[in-house]
Each structure stands twice: as C-alpha cells, then as structure tokens.
Amino acid sequence: MAKSALLKSSIAKKYWMALTGLFLCLFLAGHLAGNLQLIFSDALHFNQYALFMTSNPAVKLLSYLTYISILFHAVDGFLLTYQNIKARPIGYAKNNPSKNSSISSRNMAVLGTLILVFIVTHMVNFWAKMHFDENMPLQTITVEAMGQKQELYLTTNEGYMPVAQVAKSYEDATKTGAQSYIANRTEFYNTQAKVKIGEGYKDLHKITVAFFKDAKFGLIATILYVIAMAVLAFHLLHGFSSAFQSLGLNNPNWTPKIKFFGAAFAIIVPILFAIIPVYIHFFLK
Amino acid sequence: MSSAKNININLKIWRQKNAKAKGSMETYKLDNVSTASSFLEMLDQLNEQLINDKKEPVAFDHDCREGICGMCSLYINGRAHGPDTGTTTCQLHMRKFNDGDTIFIEPWRSKAFPVVKDLVVDRSAFDRIQQAGGFVSVNTSGNTIDANATPIPKQDADKAFEAAACIGCGACVATCKNGSAMLFVGAKVSQYALLPQGKVEASQRVLNMVRQMDEEGFGNCTNTGACEVECPKGISLENIARMNREFLKASIK
Ligand code: SF4
Ligand code: FES
Numbered sequence: 190m191a192k193s194a195l196l197k198s199s200i201a202k203k204y205w206m207a208l209t210g211l212f213l214c215l216f217l218a219g220h221l222a223g224n225l226q227l228i229f230s231d232a233l234h235f236n237q238y239a240l241f242m243t244s245n246p247a248v249k250l251l252s253y254l255t256y257i258s259i260l261f262h263a264v265d266g267f268l269l270t271y272q273n274i275k276a277r278p279i280g281y282a283k284n285n286p287s288k289n290s291s292i293s294s295r296n297m298a299v300l301g302t303l304i305l306v307f308i309v310t311h312m313v314n315f316w317a318k319m320h321f322d323e324n325m326p327l328q329t330i331t332v333e334a335m336g337q338k339q340e341l342y343l344t345t346n347e348g349y350m351p352v353a354q355v356a357k358s359y360e361d362a363t364k365t366g367a368q369s370y371i372a373n374r375t376e377f378y379n380t381q382a383k384v385k386i387g388e389g390y391k392d393l394h395k396i397t398v399a400f401f402k403d404a405k406f407g408l409i410a411t412i413l414y415v416i417a418m419a420v421l422a423f424h425l426l427h428g429f430s431s432a433f434q435s436l437g438l439n440n441p442n443w444t445p446k447i448k449f450f451g452a453a454f455a456i457i458v459p460i461l462f463a464i465i466p467v468y469i470h471f472f473l474k
Numbered sequence: 475m476s477s478a479k480n481i482n483i484n485l486k487i488w489r490q491k492n493a494k495a496k497g498s499m500e501t502y503k504l505d506n507v508s509t510a511s512s513f514l515e516m517l518d519q520l521n522e523q524l525i526n527d528k529k530e531p532v533a534f535d536h537d538c539r540e541g542i543c544g545m546c547s548l549y550i551n552g553r554a555h556g557p558d559t560g561t562t563t564c565q566l567h568m569r570k571f572n573d574g575d576t577i578f579i580e581p582w583r584s585k586a587f588p589v590v591k592d593l594v595v596d597r598s599a600f601d602r603i604q605q606a607g608g609f610v611s612v613n614t615s616g617n618t619i620d621a622n623a624t625p626i627p628k629q630d631a632d633k634a635f636e637a638a639a640c641i642g643c644g645a646c647v648a649t650c651k652n653g654s655a656m657l658f659v660g661a662k663v664s665q666y667a668l669l670p671q672g673k674v675e676a677s678q679r680v681l682n683m684v685r686q687m688d689e690e691g692f693g694n695c696t697n698t699g700a701c702e703v704e705c706p707k708g709i710s711l712e713n714i715a716r717m718n719r720e721f722l723k724a725s726i727k
Binding site for chain 2: 197198199200201202203204269272273275276277278279280281282283284285286288289290291294295297427431434435436437438439440
C-alpha cells in the first residue's frame with residue numbers, strides 16, 4: 190500500500206513535481222552561469238566550457254538527470270492537468286478566480302507547455318548541433334604574419350593546426366595530399382601515420398552568435414527567446430515557492446523568505462538569460 | 475441605524491430537475507428585496523414568488539443559517555459563498571448588492587459533488603473521507619480518561635483547534651480550479667495529527683484519507699491558494715503542507 194501510494198497518489202505526484210521542478214531550477218542556475226560567458230568571456234573559454242560540459246562524466250550524469258527531470262515533470266504535469274479537468278466536468282457560468290489566486294498559479298500547464306516547446310526548439314538549434322551535427326565547425330583563429338593572413342585551428346592542448354593543411358576526411362587527404370585530416374568530427378590525424386595528433390574545439394560560440402545575428406531570422410529568434418524567458422518567469426513565479434509547499438514546508442518563519450527568494454529567482458534568472466541574445470543581436474561586434 | 479432600503483435584482487440561477495436531468499441557467503426578476511435581508515432570505519422570497527406563480531421553487535441547501543453547519547453551498551457571482559471572505563452563504567447579506575445587479579447563483583461544481591437538484595449537491599464524498607480515518611479509536615468501556623489529563627502544548631492545541639474549525643462546507647473544492655479537496659482533508663488530518671490522541675493512528679489515517687480522497691474523484695492540488703482565500707473558516711494552507719509531511723512520513727515507514 191505505502192509503496193504504491195508513493196507513486197500513484199495525488200500527494201505523491203506533488204512531491205515528484207516539486208522535486209523535479211527544484212532540480213530544474215538548479216539546472217537553470219548552472220546553465221545561466223555557462224551562458225553568461227557569451228557576454229563576459231571569449232570564444233575560446235566558452236568553447237572550452239562547452240567541451241567540458243559535453244565530456245565530463247559527472248556532468249554527463251547530471252545532464253541525464255536533467256533530461257529525466259524534464260520528461261517526468263512534463264508527463265506528470267500533463268497527467269495532473271488531465272485529471273484536474275476531469276474533476277470538474279461542468280464548469281461555472283460565471284467564475285471570478287482573479288479574486289483568490291494569481292494568474293501564474295492558474296496557468297501552470299499552459300506556461301509549462303510553452304516552455305516545453307521552447308526546450309525542444311532550443312535543443313534542436315544548439316544541443317543537437319553540438320551533439321550530432323556532422324558539419325559543426327571547429328574553432329579557428331586568424332593570424333597575420335608578414336602581410337599574409339592565415340587561419341589556424343585551435344587544439345585542446347593549446348596548439349595550432351593550419352586550416353589549409355587539414356583535409357575534411359582521410360579520402361580528401363589522400364587526394365589533395367594534405368598532411369592531416371579530421372576524423373570523428375573533432376580529431377586531427379596525421380595522413381601518413383594515421384595517428385591522432387590533436388583535437389579541435391567545436392565552435393558553439395560561432396554557431397550561437399551566427400544564430401542570433403542571422404540577417405533573416407536573428408531578430409525574430411531574439412524576440413522569441415525573450416518571450417520564452419518571460420513565460421519561464423511566470424512559471425517560476427508560482428512554481429518555485431509552490432514546490433516547498435508541496436514538500437510540506439510551510440511555516441510562518443520560512444514561507445515569507447522562500448516566497449521572496451522564489452520571486453527574486455523567477456525574475457532575475459530569466460532576465461539574465463534574455464539579456465544574452467539581445468546583447469549578441471544588437472551589441473556584439 | 476437602519477439604512478436598509480429595497481432593491482430590485484435580476485437572478486441567474488442553475489435549475490436542474492434531478493441528478494440525471496441536463497439543467498440550465500434560468501433568469502428571474504425579484505423586486506423589493508430588503509438590503510437588511512440575508513442572501514438565503516432573498517432566495518426564500520424568490521421561492522414564495524415562484525410558489526405564488528405556481529412554479530417549482532429553487533432547491534438549495536441550508537440548515538443552521540449561522541455559519542456553523544456547512545450546509546449552505548452556493549457559488550455566487552463566480553465565488554464560493556459569494557463576495558465576502560470569511561463567511562458562509564448564510565452569513566452573506568443583500569447589503570453587499572446594488573439595485574439593478576444581476577446575480578449568478580450556481581451549485582458547487584465537482585465530479586465528486588454531483589448535483590442532486592438545482593443548487594443542492596451531494597457532499598457525502600466528504601463523509602466517506604472522514605469515515606476512512608477522521609477519528610481516534612478509544613476504548614469507551616467505562617475506563618475513559620479525562621481528555622484534560624493528557625497535557626498538550628498550547629501552541630499545538632491552538633493549531634488543532636483552528637484546523638477543527640473546518641465545517642466541511644466544500645467551498646475549497648468548489649473554488650479550486652482543480653476541484654481538489656486537499657484543504658478539507660488537510661484540516662481533518664491536521665486536527666488529529668497535532669494532538670497526542672491522534673498520533674497513535676496518524677500513519678493509517680493519512681494514507682486512508684488521502685486514498686479515499688483520490689478515489690472520490692477530486693482533482694490534484696496545484697497550490698493556487700484559492701481555497702485558503704475562500705474558506706469561510708480561514709483554514710490555512712499550512713494544513714495541506716502538514717498533510718503532505720504526514721503522508722511522506724507514513725509512506726516511507
Ligand atoms: S476547509 Fe474551509 S472551505 Fe474547505 S470544507 Fe472546510 S471550512 Fe469549507
Ligand atoms: S446554513 Fe449552516 S453554515 Fe450556512
């Protein structure tokens with residue numbers, strides 16, 4: 190009895206909603222710290238950070254936890270909403286809910302669905318490119334020596350590979366006679382010896398900047414991103430403190446503090462997220 | 475200090491012959507309603523008018539008419555128990571309304587509270603939840619101890635008393651966008667959980683009452699807080715949080 194109650198009962202669903210929601214708040218804080226490097230750091234450091242985030246085993250574990258949390262939060266949310274609609278088959282001819290509850294609290298499902306749509310498009314635009322796109326560019330720098338411009342790949346061991354000498358694949362290298370080639374998307378190999386001589390950085394920075402600076406879609410992407418962050422703010426405005434109530438934490442001492450912190454988190458975090466594409470689109474040179 | 479006057483009002487009332495009938499909102503005109511009369515007296519006046527016109531009077535629930543029995547249950551102008559807070563429908567007065575107002579009157583809307591007739595709903599789901607665990611088992615065969623012989627911290631006694639003020643009216647369910655009964659069940663779980671007499675059966679109580687609540691078809695709480703605002707007895711959301719804690723404790727035992 191007790192075990193099934195922890196999965197099926199209405200209160201159990203609240204716990205899971207609260208736990209996954211709070212974990213996702215932590216994720217947001219971490220993600221934001223990473224994103225802010227787009228403003229406060231340079232391309233190399235941002236790409237190094239992106240490499241760390243996609244290769245470190247501990248981070249990997251956290252990212253799987255995040256995917257699971259998002260899925261569970263969404264599925265649980267849909268289930269709750271479905272049951273709650275069923276709980277009132279006939280609605281009121283006249284209803285005045287603004288007198289007793291906040292607009293965010295009454296629209297969590299709609300806000301959540303919009304956020305889910307955002308997450309999917311966001312992952313298609315960045316996460317999927319980072320993970321699967323065969324044409325993901327590697328970071329290069331341009332140096333000028335004796336009046337000649339040269340493009341160099343940056344390698345993870347702080348070295349350089351002249352772009353002109355690196356072929357896109359082994360086949361290309363044998364045809365063009367290039368000294369080295371790229372394999373496994375990021376690894377540089379010596380053509381003769383077929384041994385790995387270095388590794389490049391996927392240029393997530395370039396992809397991101399190009400996305401928001403795109404002549405055709407950059408502005409609309411920026412606007413949609415800002416709207417999504419506003420939606421997130423409203424979702425958090427109710428969700429953050431609500432999670433503590435669900436977990437059973439409500440007392441005169443803590444609740445006002447949680448509500449205050451929750452409201453601050455709900456406003457500050459989305460604003461900081463939103464500033465980044467605005468900065469890229471309008472101000473980044 | 476009688477500043478009472480008479481007003482003319484329009485009423486839009488849910489009429490439904492019986493549990494199976496479809497039902498619809500009907501419009502009535504009622505003149506010369508004294509602002510000194512209570513809301514239920516106004517409905518009495520309407521019913522007299524309907525009876526005089528050889529029409530079926532409006533069925534609505536009421537008993538004590540002084541805010542203690544929890545029988546009166548009307549959704550008035552989009553709010554449970556009407557525009558006042560901290561009052562039941564029977565404590566609402568016509569001075570809250572103006573001449574020419576149109577007043578919507580609907581029954582509680584919840585799958586677990588089916589309409590019996592017009593504005594009367596069947597709230598026996600609450601009774602079944604109560605029967606599932608809202609009690610303490612004591613041996614009454616002649617050796618009962620005086621309740622005051624068990625010392626109880628004043629703070630706990632006060633909180634238990636506040637929770638026990640719930641009159642089971644169902645406004646929390648009616649007003650909740652999810653049709654959740656958690657404020658009611660939270661209050662009932664709390665009033666026992668806070669007292670030494672109730673602690674003995676605390677685990678089974680919360681598990682059984684929550685299970686019954688779910689089985690009755692009430693929705694899931696999403697912490698909108700609407701129930702706390704509309705509850706005529708000011709039952710606090712702290713009681714729901716306490717129930718959640720009690721439930722977690724009982725579940726992992
Ligand atoms: S908690 Fe308040 S609104 Fe709900 S049944 Fe009890 S008295 Fe009525
Ligand atoms: S009739 Fe008893 S509380 Fe209103």
